[in-house]
Amino acid sequence: MGRFNYAVTMSKIHSIVVLTGSGISAESGLKTFRDNNGLWEDHAVEEVATPEAFAANPELVHRFYNQRRQQLLSSELHPNNAHIALAEFQKTYVGKLSIITQNVDNLHERAGSSNVIHMHGELQKIVCTRSGKRFDCQTSIDTKTQCQCCGIQGTLRPDIVWFGEIPKSMDLIESLLAGCDLFISIGTSGTVYPAAGFKQVASSFGAKTVELNLEAASRYTGFDESHYGLAGKIVPQYFDNLKKAIDQD
Numbered sequence: 041m042g043r044f045n046y047a048v049t050m051s052k053i054h055s056i057v058v059l060t061g062s063g064i065s066a067e068s069g070l071k072t073f074r075d076n077n078g079l080w081e082d083h084a085v086e087e088v089a090t091p092e093a094f095a096a097n098p099e100l101v102h103r104f105y106n107q108r109r110q111q112l113l114s115s116e117l118h119p120n121n122a123h124i125a126l127a128e129f130q131k132t133y134v135g136k137l138s139i140i141t142q143n144v145d146n147l148h149e150r151a152g153s154s155n156v157i158h159m160h161g162e163l164q165k166i167v168c169t170r171s172g173k174r175f176d177c178q179t180s181i182d183t184k185t186q187c188q189c190c191g192i193q194g195t196l197r198p199d200i201v202w203f204g205e206i207p208k209s210m211d212l213i214e215s216l217l218a219g220c221d222l223f224i225s226i227g228t229s230g231t232v233y234p235a236a237g238f239k240q241v242a243s244s245f246g247a248k249t250v251e252l253n254l255e256a257a258s259r260y261t262g263f264d265e266s267h268y269g270l271a272g273k274i275v276p277q278y279f280d281n282l283k284k285a286i287d288q289d
C-alpha cells in the first residue's frame with residue numbers, strides 16, 4: 041500500500057463520507073459500467089438507462105434491469121472483503137460515517153453497512169409512475185405487470201435514477217459533503233455527475249480527500265492521497281491503517 045499519511049490528526053476527524061462506485065462490487069462478480077466498453081446487448085448503458093429509452097422501448101429497459109436484479113438473487117453473489125471491511129469500520133468508528141453509493145446493488149447492506157444512501161436508486165425497488173408509491177421487488181417486471189396500488193398494467197418502472205434525472209437525497213448529500221473532515225472515493229471512474237464532483241465539494245469545505253481505485257482515472261484527479269489496487273485488498277488495508285491511526289491518536 042502506498043504511503044499512508046495523515047496530515048490531519050485523527051482527533052480532528054469527526055465525520056467521514058465514503059463514495060462508492062461499481063469498482064467496489066467488481067470482485068463480487070458484478071460488471072462495472074466501463075466493462076465491455078460500457079455496452080449491454082450492444083447498447084450503450086447511457087442509452088438504456090434513460091427515460092427516453094424507457095418510453096421508446098420499455099421491454100428492453102425492463103429486461104436490462106430484470107437481468108441485473110436476478111443476478112443479485114444468485115447464490116453465487118456475495119459482498120466482498122471491501123464491502124465487509126467498510127461495514128466493520130463503520131460499526132466500530134465513534135464518529136459519523138456516511139456511505140453514498142452510485143451502485144444500485146445491495147452488497148453494502150448485505151455486508152452489514154447501515155444508512156447507505158443510494159443516490160442512483162436500487163435494483164430491488166420499483167415505483168408506480170401513476171401514484172409515486174415505491175415497492176420492494178425481487179422478481180422481474182414488465183409492461184404487463186399489474187401494479188399493487190392501482191391494479192393496472194404498464195405503470196411500474198425500476199426505482200433507478202436514469203441519465204437526465206435528478207439523483208436522490210441531493211440535499212442530504214450536499215450537507216454531508218460540507219460537513220465532513222475526510223472524503224474517501226472507492227471504485228469509481230468519476231465519469232458521472234454530480235457524483236464525480238463530490239470530491240471537489242468536500243475539498244472546498246476543507247476535507248482531506250482519499251482515492252482507493254484499481255487505477256488512476258484520467259479525469260478524476262487531485263486527491264490528497266491515492267491508493268491503487270483491487271478493492272478487496274486495498275480497502276481492508278486502508279481501513280485497518282485508519283483504525284490504528286485513530287486508536288493511537
Ligand code: BV8
Nearest residue numbers: 061062063072073074142203204227228229232233254271
Ligand atoms: C443529473 C443508475 C441534473 C443506472 C446511473 C456533460 C458534463 C457533465 C454532466 C453531464 C454531461 N452530460 C450529461 C450530464 C449529466 C449526466 C452525466 O454525468 N453524464 C455522463 C455520462 C457525462 N448525469 C446525469 O444525468 C445525472 N443527473 O445530472 O441531473 C441535476 C443534478 C444535480 C442536481 C440537479 C440536477 C444522473 C446520473 C445517474 C445515471 N445513473 N446509475 C443503472 O445503474 O443502470 S450512473 C451509473 O454510471 C452508476 O451509477 C455510476 O454513477 C456510473 C458508473 O460509474 P462507476 O461506478 O464509476 O463505474 P465505471 O465503470 O465508470 O468505473 C469503475 C471504476 O472501478 C473504474 O475506475 C475502475 O478502474 C474501478 N475498478 C474496477 N474493478 C475494480 C475497481 N476498483 C477497485 N477494485 C476493483 N476490483
